[in-house]
Amino acid sequence: xxxxxxxxxxxxxxxxxxxxxxxxxxxxxxxxxxxxxxxxxxxxxxxxxxxxxxxxxxxxxxxxxxxxxxxxxxxxxxxxxxxxxxxxxxxxxxxxxxxxxxxxxxxxxxxxxxxxxxxxxxxxxxxxxxxxxxxxxxxxxxxxxxxxxxxxxxxxxxxxxxxxxxxxxxxxxxxxxxxxxxxxxxxxxxxxxxxxxxxxxxxxxxxxxxxxxxxxxxxxxxxxxxxxxxxxxxxxxxxxxxxxxxxxxxxxxxxxxxxxxxxxxxxxxxxxxxxxxxxxxxxxxxxxxxxxxxxxxxxxxxxxxxxxxxxxxxxxxxxxxxxxxxxxxxxxxxxxxxxxxxxxxxxxxxxxxxxxxxxxxxxxx
Numbered sequence: 001x002x003x004x005x006x007x008x009x010x011x012x013x014x015x016x017x018x019x020x021x022x023x024x025x026x027x028x029x030x031x032x033x034x035x036x037x038x039x040x041x042x043x044x045x046x047x048x049x050x051x052x053x054x055x056x057x058x059x060x061x062x063x064x065x066x067x068x069x070x071x072x073x074x075x076x077x078x079x080x081x082x083x084x085x086x087x088x089x090x091x092x093x094x095x096x097x098x099x100x101x102x103x104x105x106x107x108x109x110x111x112x113x114x115x116x117x118x119x120x121x122x123x124x125x126x127x128x129x130x131x132x133x134x135x136x137x138x139x140x141x142x143x144x145x146x147x148x149x150x151x152x153x154x155x156x157x158x159x160x161x162x163x164x165x166x167x168x169x170x171x172x173x174x175x176x177x178x179x180x181x182x183x184x185x186x187x188x189x190x191x192x193x194x195x196x197x198x199x200x201x202x203x204x205x206x207x208x209x210x211x212x213x214x215x216x217x218x219x220x221x222x223x224x225x226x227x228x229x230x231x232x233x234x235x236x237x238x239x240x241x242x243x244x245x246x247x248x249x250x251x252x253x254x255x256x257x258x259x260x261x262x263x264x265x266x267x268x269x270x271x272x273x274x275x276x277x278x279x280x281x282x283x284x285x286x287x288x289x290x291x292x293x294x295x296x297x298x299x300x301x302x303x304x305x306x307x308x309x310x311x312x313x314x315x316x317x318x319x320x321x322x323x324x325x326x327x328x329x330x331x332x333x334x335x336x337x338x339x340x341x342x343x344x345x346x347x348x349x350x351x352x353x354x355x356x357x358x359x360x361x362x363x364x365x
Contacts, residue, residue: 013266016224018062024339025293028286029226032062034339039070039219041340046362048072052218054267063221068267070219070343077213077234077357080249084355211237213250217359218273219343220266227281228343230350231265231273232357247274255353276353281346288345293336300336 019031030038043049051067053059059068097109218231234242234250248256255276265271344362351360 013222013224018223019226022339024285024342025289025336026286028282028284028289030228030339030342031226032060032221032223034342035221035228036064036067038340038342038344039067042070042343042362045344048361049219052267055269058267058269060221060223062223069221071216072359073214073216075215075217075358077215077250079356081252081354081356082249084252213237213242214239215250215357215359217357218265219346222278225278225281227278227285228346229278229281230276230359232275232354233271233273244274250356251354252352260353276350281349284349285342285346288349289337289342292341292345296337 019029022031022034024030024034039049039051043051049070049072052069052071053066054068059065095111097111214235216233216235218233220229220231221227222229232247234247236242236246244262247262248260251260251274259277259280260274261277262272263275265273347360347362351357
């Protein structure tokens with residue numbers, strides 16, 4: 001059934017027309033030319049993103065040959081998405097903590113989310129730390145220091161230095177040939193390749209060390225939905241590819257197996273990757289762009305007013321503006337956010353779907 005669905009989507013994408021008119025502010029959709037322009041801006045401002053060709057027989061004719069999709073590699077994922085989830089009971093669970101001595105002068109703090117259990121893979125769970133004992137009084141330290149003597153058992157004082165000839169030489173005593181008992185014995189049975197240990201034989205450190213997953217993130221253009229589409233390929237700390245069930249651990253519960261599914265990567269014949277379905281991308285991007293565009297328009301209007309005041313102060317005179325000038329000025333002022341920032345905004349939207357994968361390394365608005 002899944003194979004039939006894949007074939008249906010491929011035929012639907014092939015028969016869909018290519019968007020020619022820009023509608024990223026009205027409908028949240030972009031043309032292939034705008035996708036390339038936004039990708040050029042993203043790769044220029046943030047060089048972790050690069051363009052890729054993909055397989056030659058999978059290339060889309062409406063995109064440049066060397067700019068088929070964007071990719072960034074080694075994106076860290078420090079925690080699982082389940083570590084961010086909490087229930088209403090966890091939110092209301094609070095308790096009063098008291099820190100201080102028994103005299104009554106103590107600081108009181110409120111601990112929120114007291115019902116939430118710490119996760120093993122969380123960086124905020126270092127384990128139990130034993131208490132460090134304190135000295136009861138200064139007299140114990142003084143009595144301990146009273147028994148310390150700077151003189152040796154032979155009666156020689158610190159001012160008496162031995163003759164340099166009396167110091168034995170390491171070569172004469174054969175000290176460097178002896179074996180140190182504290183030296184760790186080398187491990188046997190590990191194959192060597194040209195004097196280098198095989199990486200597959202190295203044991204993975206565990207305990208309190210944080211096991212970090214990494215992801216390769218790709219952005220393609222979906223011709224049917226006329227929006228970008230995100231793809232994820234995950235690896236564990238040993239660079240072993242993650243299984244689908246492991247990938248869904250890093251996706252919010254509202255989107256796992258619903259809008260995030262495992263599908264064939266469109267620019268490869270063999271690659272399978274997790275993808276965020278773009279059916280709602282256009283509507284969400286439209287709302288986000290409207291909010292951000294309002295702020296950009298306000299900044300442009302403020303900058304234009306400031307420039308007008310400075311020019312009047314500089315020249316000391318100015319002609320009166322007519323209705324035609326005001327209408328022309330209004331048309332120039334509504335430029336707002338350019339389409340170059342589309343993918344920057346898109347990554348901030350995707351970050352809410354995969355909150356533990358640091359896909360958004362762009363600037364803040």
